[in-house]
Amino acid sequence: MSCAKVIPLLLQQYPNASFAASRSVDTYNKMIEDYRRTQRYALYCYMIPLKFGTVTFNHYAYDEISSYILHNKNSAKTKKEVELKQQYFSSLKYQNYSSDLEIF
Numbered sequence: 001m002s003c004a005k006v007i008p009l010l011l012q013q014y015p016n017a018s019f020a021a022s023r024s025v026d027t028y029n030k031m032i033e034d035y036r037r038t039q040r041y042a043l044y045c046y047m048i049p050l051k052f053g054t055v056t057f058n059h060y061a062y063d064e065i066s067s068y069i070l071h072n073k074n075s076a077k078t079k080k081e082v083e084l085k086q087q088y089f090s091s092l093k094y095q096n097y098s099s100d101l102e103i104f
Contacts, residue, residue, distance in 0.1 A: 003019070003021060003048075004047070004051050007019055007052065007070070011056075015072075015074065016072050016074045016075040017072055017075070018057075018069070018070060018071045018072040018075050018085075019069070019070040020067060020068070020069050020070070021040075021041075021044050021048075021067065021068045022065065022066060022067040022068075037063055037066060038066045040066070041061075041063075041066035041067070041068065044061075044068040045061050045068060048068060048070065052070060056072060056073060056074070057070040057071060057072055057073065058070075058071040058073060058082070059071075060086060069085075071085060
């Protein structure tokens with residue numbers, strides 16, 4: 001099931017939920033996508049805004065780590081909380097394994 005189908009289902013049960021999508025790690029085949037602008041990420045950047053719009057979510061794209069955040073506007077109580085979440089996701093690009101294979 002794709003995220004386009006799962007997110008609306010999760011929002012029914014958890015109306016304040018936020019979502020994140022990132023590069024793929026295939027532990028079975030020991031394959032890891034690169035960090036920067038993967039094909040999956042390019043698809044997220046194109047399709048997610050079309051599918052989910054801006055009424056419920058703020059959209060944040062992080063090219064450096066191929067990650068996309070759908071921040072639910074109902075989940076943050078203050079502007080400061082939103083800023084802290086953005087800082088956290090921005091900092092992820094600096095949190096690397098010395099070797100990506102350490103994940104396995």
